[in-house]
Amino acid sequence: MELRQLKYFLKAKELLNFTEAANVLNISQSTLSQQIKQLEDELHVLLFNRIGKRITLTEAGEVFGEYAAQSINRANDGLLVLQDLKNLNKGKITIGVIYSMRILFARTLIEFARQYPNIKIQVVFGTTKDLLEKLNANEFDFILTFHENLKEPHLKCQALLKANMVLVTARKSALAQKKSISLDEVAQLPLALPFSGYSTIHFFVQSFSRKNLEPNICMEINDIPTLFEIVKTGHWHTILSDTSVNDPEVVGIPIDGKNMKRTIMIISLKEAYEKKAVKKFYELLASMHAKNL
Amino acid sequence: MELRQLKYFLKAKELLNFTEAANVLNISQSTLSQQIKQLEDELHVLLFNRIGKRITLTEAGEVFGEYAAQSINRANDGLLVLQDLKNLNKGKITIGVIYSMRILFARTLIEFARQYPNIKIQVVFGTTKDLLEKLNANEFDFILTFHENLKEPHLKCQALLKANMVLVTARKSALAQKKSISLDEVAQLPLALPFSGYSTIHFFVQSFSRKNLEPNICMEINDIPTLFEIVKTGHWHTILSDTSVNDPEVVGIPIDGKNMKRTIMIISLKEAYEKKAVKKFYELLASMHAKNL
DNA sequence: TAAAATCAATCGATAAAACCGATTTAGAGA
DNA sequence: TCTCTAAATCGGTTTTATCGATTGATTTTA
Incomplete structure (x- = not known):
C-alpha cells in the first residue's frame, strides 16, 4: 500500500469513474484500474463494486476512505510544516467566505496579496452550509462565517468580529x-x-x-x-x-x-496543520478589523 | 513521497543508524540510503545530518517524523478496520500492564487466548511512567494502570475496578x-x-x-x-x-x-483505531472482574 | 432495433524505479 | 597508525508502474 495508490483510490471514490479519475490524475485508465486492483488484493477486500461498466463504492471502500484521506492529509501536512520551517514563503491558501464578509474580506485579501506575492490564494464564496461541508472535506484551510453554535469538537472556532x-x-x-x-x-x-x-x-x-x-x-x-x-x-x-x-x-x-x-468566526479543522501563511492571514484580518474601529 | 519511504525514514530515525535500520527492514543499506536521499530531495530539506559516519536527526527530521508516523498509523488503522469489517478474527494485541495487575490480568489473558486462539497477544509489564511513554509512541493498544489524574486530552481513560x-x-x-x-x-x-x-x-x-x-x-x-x-x-x-x-x-x-x-484504568490513545479484538478483551476484563465480586 | 459510444479489465511491451553487491570515502576506535 | 565501521556512490539487475491496444459488456443514440 502506497500513498500513490491511496490518492488514486480517493479520486476514483470521489468521481466514481475510473476513466475520469485517471484523466484528472494524469495517468492512463489502465494504470488506475490495475493500481486499484492491486490495492484491493493487498487489503483482501473490494473497495468498489463493478456493475456493468459502472462502479459503486462498497462499505469497505467507504470506511477505508476515511483512513486513506487522513493518511494522505498527514503526509501533506508534514510537507507543509517543512515548507513553513524553511520559511519558503510560498504555498497556497484556500478560504471559504460567506457573502456577508465580502467587503472587509476583499480589503484584507488585497493587502495580503500585496504583502505576500508568492502565496497563491483561492477564495470560494458560499453559504455557511456549503462552506462547512467543503471544510470537512479538507478543501479549505479555513472559512469565515457567522457563529452557528456548531458544537463540533473537531472544529476550531475563533471569533473575529461582531457585525x-x-x-x-x-x-x-x-x-x-x-x-x-x-x-x-x-x-x-x-x-x-x-x-x-x-x-x-x-x-x-x-x-x-x-x-x-x-x-x-x-x-x-x-x-x-x-x-x-x-x-x-x-x-x-x-x-x-x-x-x-x-x-x-x-x-x-x-x-x-x-x-x-452577530459574531463572525474563523473556523478551521483542529486536526489540520495550520500553515504560517494562514496565521499571517489571521493576523491581517484582525489588524484590518481593528483599523475599522 | 510514499509510505515505504516514510517507513524507512522512521526506522532510521529510531535507530539513528542506516545499516542497522536497513537490516531490520530487510533491505540493503544502499537502498535505505538512496531512498532517504530521494525523500530529502523531494522535501527540499535534510532530515539527517551526516557527521562523519554517524547521522543525527535534524529539527526538520524531528518535526516531519511526527507527521510521517501519523500518516503511517492512519493507513495501518485503515487496514485494521477492514480486517475487523471482514471479521477475519485474527491480528495482534499489544498490552502494557502495571505489576499490580498481574493476577487478575493473567487469568483474563489465559481465558482470552482460549477463546481467540488466532489472536496474537503481546504483554509488557512495567511502571506507569514507562507504559505511558510507550503508549504515546503507539507501541500498545492500551495499558492497565492506576488512575493518575492524567489530564491528557489525547488519552481515553476507562475505569476498570477499584483495588x-x-x-x-x-x-x-x-x-x-x-x-x-x-x-x-x-x-x-x-x-x-x-x-x-x-x-x-x-x-x-x-x-x-x-x-x-x-x-x-x-x-x-x-x-x-x-x-x-x-x-x-x-x-x-x-x-x-x-x-x-x-x-x-x-x-x-x-x-x-x-x-x-485506587482505581485501575484502561488507557488508550483516542486517535488510534480500536480493534474488535481489543474491545473483546475489554469485555472479558470486565466480566472476569464481575465474577470476582 | 441496431449501431455507436463508453467504461472497466486484460494483455504484452516498455519505461521507470527499487533494489542490490561492490566499492569508495571518511570518521571513530584501538 | 592501522583497523573497523558506516554512509554515499556506482553500475547492473530485478521488479513494478505505466502505457497503448484490445476485449467484453453495458449504455446511449440514431
Missing part, C-alpha cells in the same frame, strides 16, 4: 433619515431577504419569533447585488450585516435590540 | 490475625515498598502526609516476588493492592480509611 444587523433601504426612502429602527417597525415592511441557504434568514426568523412578530418576507434571493437593486426601487427593504453594505445608493439603519449583533 | 490497598505481612506474623489496620499503626512498622517508579509509593506518601504521619520506609525494591520474600521474614511489611497478593505465606490486611482504594 451589526441593519435594515437596508434606499437612500431616497423616507426611512433613510432614521438613526435606528425597532423590530416592530421592521415587521411592517415588505422584505426581500437572502435565500434560506444563508444563515442570516434563520437568525431573523428567531429574532422575530422572540417578540411574537411575523416578518413580511416577499422575496428570497440568492445574490446580494440583486438584493441591492431591489432595495433601490424604494419599495422593498432587506436586512444584512453592516459589513455587507457598500452600495452608495442604499443605507443601513441599525436595528434596536441587544440580539441584533 | 484495596492492604498491608502485606507474613502469615506467621503477630499482625496476621488483624481484620484491619490503621494508618497510624502502619506508620510504626518497618516498611519495604515498591520502587519510586511505581505510582504506588507516591500514593502513600500523600496518604501519610494527610495525617501528618511519616512512614518508616526501610527499602525500596523494584520486584514484587522479592518483596514477598522480604515480608516472609516477618520483620518487614509492605503495602500493595489486594490484586497483587497471591503468595500463600503472606496475608493482606485492609488499611482503614476511605482513601485506601
